[in-house]
Amino acid sequence: MEAIISLLVGVLTSCGVYLLLRAQTFSVVLGLTLLSYAVNLFLFASGRLVVGRPPVIGLGPSGYADPLPQALVLTAIVIGFAMTAFVILLALKTRAELGTDQVDGEAGHE
């Protein structure tokens, strides 16, 4: 499972960075979204990956899954969601005001 998660984080991050460096605002927003997914998965894994354990302190001998990263991820998701919504609106505003979706505001090259 560790291998899958790390592979997933790696692929999401590299796709996110690639898209972030594109010249169109839509790709940039998509890149930011992928990056935030990668970060959320990574944060989740920082509490160590366990399967079938209670999410908070249980009475059984099996121990429990670390609840703190889950709380962190939840906060990060909420903030990331708000930011994505904001940046989409901003991208639309740029498109409307400048008449182009190029991030440097100058139409005519890609």
Place this chain on the structure above:
Amino acid sequence: MSDLAIAPVLVPLLAGVLLLLLRKGTLRWRRGLGLLSVVVQVLLALALLDATLDGAILIHALGNWPAPFGIILVADRLAAWMLLITALLALFALWHACQGLDVQGRHFHVLFQLQLFGLNGAFLTGDLFNLFVFFEVLLLASYGLVLHGGGPARTLAGLHYVVINLAGSALFLIAAGLFYGLFGTLNLAHLALLMAQTPEANLGPARTAVLLLFGVFALKAALLPLHLWLPATYGRASAPVAALFAIMTKVGAYAILRVATLMLGDAAPGFAGLYQDWLLPLALATLVAGMVGALGARRLTDQAAYLVIASVGTLLIAFGLGGRDAIAAGLYYLPHSTFAAAALFLLSDRIAQGRGALGDRFEPAPDIPAAPLVGALFFLCAVLLAGLPPLSGFIGKFLLLRAALAHPAWPWVLGIVLTSGLLGILALARSGSLLFFRAAAVPGVAAVGAGPVTLGPAIGLLMLALLLTFGAGTWLEVTTAIADQLLEPGLYIQAVLGEG
């Protein structure tokens, strides 16, 4: 347990929420409430500084959960000093905004208070994840403020600013995740304690996390390779917003100083000097880049933005040198550079208004109204920013250079700081002579009045800088006391984690 430590966070939050409810109320009430909140914050910061100067470190445990399990707010001398600078700056920026700029867009006052909420929280928090949250709060508010007033240029600058900061936030979260995965805590004091005993196997990832964090703070502080977002954003934002943003780069510098002294001190040999190796050369390069940018700028606000970069460079040189005297010099230079840069932003707004359609571009224009007064203020600003005697810029630089003599790289520091000072003089002399001496009639350019009333906030900020100059001895004692406390991270750790 102290309620004083949480008050600077609660006051702007409450004021912001109230202002949101007052949306349909009269403008006078909104302005009054905003100003009242900022005045209260100035008083609170003074009370905090007074309470912490004798060496006390005030702790507020949220929900009464003891550290390291709960989230805590920590007010030490450095936090109180930063809060005071922020509140004073905000007071004059808001005063300037209340002269008419605040009605150009909606929710200006709400965003302004939320920005202060984020700033104050970032200075007070003792928890790495909460530092992230407060960074997000202040950034979200700043996104709104950058766009205040509208216009395509502002929107484009805002888009770049938002995207690069979102990428920075992602890096911050990765660093926080690494810290939690390695040490099982996010409390700064607890982290400092555990990092001192990092096992050999974990040293690599831990150093990665520390350097990732450095990258994030360097982005906020606009350190050299990561400074390119700043001129466009600050140069396009409206004047009071740009003035308030003069403190934003200092948040990054504050975070670097906090982490470097608390977590990377001599107690943690695996990390000692991890920031210092990067900080000094990059800060020197930042200073040169800022001054060269100021020399090449075509508008006064762009020039002011490049001077902000240069002042960040100077500040981080001080923190990069390390040691008691250099940190004290840096902390003396910090309020000086903040107030002077903010005053220049406010002045450039008045100059731009006086020049009508030409704005603040460096082109000959007819005499602006009240040119002698505005020119005198600009001259004062220029002397402060270029670091000429006898004002506080010179004192700050002198202290910095004196502290640098103890460092092996002192020829570099002295050479670059003095040369860039010359570049600064050239840049400001050029813009000053162009704006005030080369008056020429330009058809169709109407001048707008700028009497003493509208110049009040800029004059107020310059008065603060003069206060720093005349009370230099007292303020240096304060900043030396702050540096002393920072170099004893054991005190902070003990105050947070208790005797055990």
